Amino acid sequence: MKITAGITLCVTSIALRVASAWPDAPGFNSAGLVSSSDLPKVQMPAFRKDTLTISTFGAVADGLTMNTSAINKAVEQCNRAGGGVVLIPSGLWLTGPIALKNNVNLHLATGALVQFTNKRTEYPLVHTTWEGEEAVRNQAPISGTDLENIAITGNGILDGAGDAWRMVKKSKLTADQWKKLVASGGVVNDKQDAWYPSEQSLKGAMTTIKAGQTPAYYEEIKDFLRPNMLSFTRCKRILLEGITFQNSPAWCLHPLLCENITLRNVTAKNPWYAQNGDGLDLESCKNGLVEGCTFDVGDDGICIKSGRDEQGRKRGVPTENIVVRNCRVYHAHGGFVIGSEMSGGVRNLYVSNCVFMGTDVGLRFKTTRGRGGVVENIFVDGVDMTDIAGEAILFDMYYAAKDPVPQQGESNELPVIPAQPLSESTPQFKSFQIRNVRCKGAETAILIRGLPEMAVKDILIENAVLQSRKGFVCIEADNIRLKNVALISPAKTLMHIQNSHNLTLDNIRYTDSTDLLMHIAGDRSKDIKLLNTNMSHAKKTVETTTEVTANVLTMK
Known part of the structure; x- marks a missing residue:
């Protein structure tokens, strides 16, 4: 309560x-x-005090004995008895996949390390989802479907043996690390730029995987079908508290179609190079609290999703009524992220008092044509960031499933793309409130990039101090308001605006080294206001391209 x-x-x-x-x-x-x-009201699970210890069922903490049967028997017995606590004492417990049951709190004592086996044969193929669409994958190390009143608590560690599953890009390792990895076994692709744990895994990477195939089809590429570490589907009243989840084969924590979920003081850790190594992915979930958690992962840190493309729109279940507060994110592609699989919609999210240190992007909102879905009513208040490799704040409707920071030799520049007709597959970002954000070090302070046929709309960014190499870039946007924003940048041109309208820039602060305060381009740029801003620090206030109308900018 x-x-x-x-x-x-x-x-x-x-x-x-x-x-x-x-x-x-x-x-x-x-x-x-x-x-x-x-407002969201998160219902908490409650459990009987009755406690069953896994050693009673034959589990042995020697790191050698396979305890899959013993742990699952304890969970099943606890469930049959009306629920309670299944205790995993201190020690090293080797196991295969664990299936949680109704009314069971799986509690890891201080000093407990549950090591999921690296033998991929121990994980059967199951029908599940992958990145927002129906799929066949290996069973998750921890799973539960259609459950109520469940928890994983304590101060122990759950290790997903992800190294046995993941491919690794050569570009993400040092020469010595790459040499050691190749010598450990597995196979390297023809380009010699990616390592796979087995021939079967490489075959899967080279295969265009089709849905609805025979079991034999999936068995031939089984090693490639990496599971998420924790997979809860259609579950209600979930508590994850105190636990460290680490070394996941793919996404670490994946609640799907769940209601009333609480994560408190949880740690999610993956190697920084872990492909698809997200920390938390809340997908089509309702009523949740994420507080006091720490993420240090290989992909997005805290991520909100709701299904992909046509399947996500057909499901039509948004992620909504989620509070994220007092969380820390270290290495990640994004600190707090929405998308790109957001086809069922996202609404009513509240983020406050979070710290991002060394993430590729800070606040990352991404989608692309074909997704559809509406993301709206997003509130952010109080985010501190340091050493952001890309954008501090990013709205991007051209997500291309690439790393947010280009590898050497790559470019993230967009080709010229014409407008397309509006349809159910056109995504929307609108109605965001972002306040009290501070960033010390980023490539770009704010990048807003909408579609020609669908602008990013109704964004307020207020009370921000953003130190970055580049300032403010705004493309295909409508009703954007920056108020009391300091853009601390050495860029000669501080703000770039293209094909955007109804912009209000109120009390913008910047450095004396600025040559040009604002560059405006695009024949659809109009109704831009620059208010309460000292223009004397810049050598020139505004420069426009030939297609821009003469009265595009009002200054007061």
Whole structure:
């Protein structure tokens, strides 16, 4: 009950600030503004005190004995008895996949290390999902489907043996690391730029995998079909607390179509080079709290999803009513991320008091044509960042499934792309409130990049101090407001605006070394306001291309 009260307090304070600071904002009027009756209320699981210890069922903590049967028997017995706690004591416990059951709290004592086996044959193929679409994959090390009242708690560690599953790009290792990896076994592809743990894994990478095939088809590429470490599907009242989840084969924590999920003081760790090594992926989930958690992973840190393309739209279940607060993200492609699989929609998210250190991107919102879906009513208040390799704040509707920071020799520049007709597959980003953000070191402070047929809309960024190499880039956007924003950048041109309209730039602060304050391009750029800004620090205030109308900019 205390947790619910905490969520209500947190979200109410943000909602009140939104109402007072931007009362006329589209989507936040008296009919649409989040009120106390709309706030998420996360229901917590509750368990009987009865405790079963896995050693009672024959489990042995020697790192050699396979304890799969003993652990699952303990879980099943606890479930049959009406629920309670299954205790994993201190020690090294080797096991295959664990299937959780209703009303069971799997509790790892301090000093407990559960090591999932690296023998891929121990993980049977199952019907599940992969990156937002139906798929056949290996069974997750920890899984549960259609469950209620479940938990994994304690101060122990769960290790997913991910090194036995993952391919590794040569470009992400030093020469000595690559040499050691190749010598350890496995195979290298023809280009000699990627290592795979087995011939079967390499075959899978070279195969265009089709759905609805025979079991024999998937068996031939089984090693390639990496599981997510924790997979909960259609479960209700979930608690993950205190545990360290590490070394996942793919995504680390993946609740799908779940309700009332709480993550408290959880740590997710993957090697920085871990392909698809996300920390947390909440997909089509409702009512959640993520607080006090730490992520240090190989892909996105805290990620919000809701299915991919046509299947995601057909499912039509958004991720909604999620609070993320007091979390830390170290290495990751993005600190807090939405997308790119967001075809079922995302709404009513509240992020506060988070720290991102060394992530490729800080706040990363990504999608692409074909996804569809609407992302709206996103509130961010209080994010501190250091050493961001790419953008501090990114809205990108041209996501291309590449690393956010280009490898040597690569480019992330877009080709010229014409507008396409609007359809159900056109994605939308709108109604974001981002406040009190500080960043010390990034490539770009803010990049907003919409589609010619669908602008990024209704964005407020207020009270920000962003130190970066490049300043503000805004392409195909509508109703963007920057208020009290410091762009601390050595860039000769501070702000680039292209085919964007209804922009308000209020009290923009910048360095004396700026040559050009604003460059405006595109025949659809209009209604740009520069307010309460000292223009004397720049050698020149504005420069426009020939197709821009003469009255595009108003200065006061």
